[in-house]
Amino acid sequence: MTDTVQADRQADFERTIERHDRIEPRDWMPEKYRATVVRQVAQHAHSEIIGMQPEGNWLTRAPSLRRKAILLAKVQDEAGHGLYLYSACETLGVTRGELTQKLIDGRQKYSSIFNYPALSYADVGTIGWLVDGAAICNQVPLCRTSYGPYGRAMIRICKEESFHQRQGFELLMTMMSGTDEQRAMVQESVDRFWWPALMMFGPPDAESPNTAQSMAWGIKRDTNDDLRQKFVDMSVPQARALGVTLPDPDLAWNEERGHHDFGQPDWHEFAAVVAGSGPCNAQRIAHRKRAHDEGAWVREAATAFAAKEA
Amino acid sequence: MTVQPEWPLYEIFVRGKRGLNHVHVGSLHAADDEMALRHARDVYTRRNEGVSIWAVRADLIVASSPDEKDPLFAPAGDKVYRHPTFYAIPDDVPHM
Ligand SMILES: [Fe+2]
Ligand SMILES: [Fe+2]
Numbered sequence: 001m002t003d004t005v006q007a008d009r010q011a012d013f014e015r016t017i018e019r020h021d022r023i024e025p026r027d028w029m030p031e032k033y034r035a036t037v038v039r040q041v042a043q044h045a046h047s048e049i050i051g052m053q054p055e056g057n058w059l060t061r062a063p064s065l066r067r068k069a070i071l072l073a074k075v076q077d078e079a080g081h082g083l084y085l086y087s088a089c090e091t092l093g094v095t096r097g098e099l100t101q102k103l104i105d106g107r108q109k110y111s112s113i114f115n116y117p118a119l120s121y122a123d124v125g126t127i128g129w130l131v132d133g134a135a136i137c138n139q140v141p142l143c144r145t146s147y148g149p150y151g152r153a154m155i156r157i158c159k160e161e162s163f164h165q166r167q168g169f170e171l172l173m174t175m176m177s178g179t180d181e182q183r184a185m186v187q188e189s190v191d192r193f194w195w196p197a198l199m200m201f202g203p204p205d206a207e208s209p210n211t212a213q214s215m216a217w218g219i220k221r222d223t224n225d226d227l228r229q230k231f232v233d234m235s236v237p238q239a240r241a242l243g244v245t246l247p248d249p250d251l252a253w254n255e256e257r258g259h260h261d262f263g264q265p266d267w268h269e270f271a272a273v274v275a276g277s278g279p280c281n282a283q284r285i286a287h288r289k290r291a292h293d294e295g296a297w298v299r300e301a302a303t304a305f306a307a308k309e310a
Numbered sequence: 311m312t313v314q315p316e317w318p319l320y321e322i323f324v325r326g327k328r329g330l331n332h333v334h335v336g337s338l339h340a341a342d343d344e345m346a347l348r349h350a351r352d353v354y355t356r357r358n359e360g361v362s363i364w365a366v367r368a369d370l371i372v373a374s375s376p377d378e379k380d381p382l383f384a385p386a387g388d389k390v391y392r393h394p395t396f397y398a399i400p401d402d403v404p405h406m
C-alpha cells in the first residue's frame with residue numbers, strides 16, 4: 001500500500017468518526033481501534049454468558065412456576081445477548097472458537113460482578129434490579145457506539161433488558177410485602193450487591209487510562225464516573241419505593257450539584273476480583289469449561305451429520 | 311489444545327410482519343441449513359419479531375468492497391435529472 005492510499009484511508013476513518021457516523025466491518029480502521037473494539041465486545045459477550053451462572057443456579061429451585069418461567073426466559077435472553085455480541089465481534093476477524101478459548105484460558109475478562117454468588121432467591125430480584133439496572137445504564141449509550149455491528153447488537157439487547165430489571169424489582173416488591181423475615185432477606189441481599197454493582201462501571205476516571213482514546217473514537221460515549229453517578233441518582237428513589245436502605249452512610253442529595261454524593265466502593269476488592277481472587281472466579285470458569293468440554297460430542301456429531309447429508 | 315473447525319457462518323434475515331421486506335438481523339453458526347433456521351428462531355425471534363426467516367451461508371454472499379465505493383456509486387451523483395425536483399413545473403398545474 002502506498003503512503004497516500006494509507007493517508008486517504010486514515011482520513012476517511014477520521015471523517016467518519018467526526019460525523020458520528022458508523023464504522024462498518026469491511027472499512028479500513030486503525031489496528032488499535034480494531035483491537036479496542038474486539039477487547040470491549042468480547043468482554044461484554046463473555047459477561048452475558050458467564051452472567052447466566054449465578055441465576056441459572058436457582059432455576060430448579062424457583063418458588064413458583066411463574067417465577068421459574070420468568071427466570072428461564074431471562075437466563076435464555078442472556079445467552080442470546082452473548083450470541084449477538086459474539087457475532088458482532090466476529091465481524092472484526094476473530095473466530096468464535098478463539099473467543100471461547102480465550103475466556104476459558106483467562107486471557108479475556110468478563111464483568112467482575114458475576115464473580116459474586118447468588119445466595120438466596122432474593123438475590124435473583126436484586127440482580128435484576130441492580131445488576132441489570134447498572135448494565136442498562138452502561139448499555140443505552142452504547143447503542144450509539146461508533147462500530148456499527150456493536151451498536152446494532154446493543155439496540156436489540158437494550159430492548160430486552162428492560163424486562164430483566166422490572167421482573168427483579170417486582171420480585172423484591174413482592175417479598176417486601178411479605179413477612180419480616182422476607183424483608184430482611186431483601187435488605188441483606190441489597191447490602192451485598194450495592195457496592196459490587198457500583199464497581200460494574202469500572203475504575204474511577206483518573207485510573208481508567210483507555211477511556212480518553214475510547215471516547216475520542218466514539219467506542220465509549222460516557223466516562224465511568226458519569227455513568228456511576230447516573231446509576232446512583234436513578235437507584236435512590238427506587239430504593240425508597242421499595243423500602244430498603246442502600247448501605248452507604250455517605251449517600252446524600254447534594255442540592256448544589258443536583259446529584260447524590262456517595263461513597264467509593266472498595267477498589268482494592270475490585271482489583272482483587274478482576275485479578276481472579278473473587279469469591280467465584282475459579283468456579284465460573286471451571287463451569288464454563290466443563291459445559292464446553294461436555295458439549296464437544298454434540299458439536300462433533302452435528303458436524304459429522306452435516307458432512308453425511310452434504 | 312486442538313481448535314475444532316468452526317461451523318459455517320450464516321447471515322440471518324427476518325420478515326417482521328406480512329408486507330415488509332426481510333431485514334438483516336445478525337449472524338450465527340450452524341452445522342447445516344436446518345440447524346441454522348432453528349438457531350435463528352431461538353436467537354432472533356424470542357418475542358414474535360418475525361413471521362419468516364431467511365438463513366444464508368455468509369460465504370455465498372457477494373458484496374461490493376468499501377474501497378470501490380467511489381467508482382461504484384459516484385456515477386449516480388451527477389444524475390440530478392433522475393429526481394422529480396429537477397423539473398420546474400408551474401405551481402398552478404395540479405396533481406403533479
Ligand atoms: Fe444481558
Ligand atoms: Fe439482563
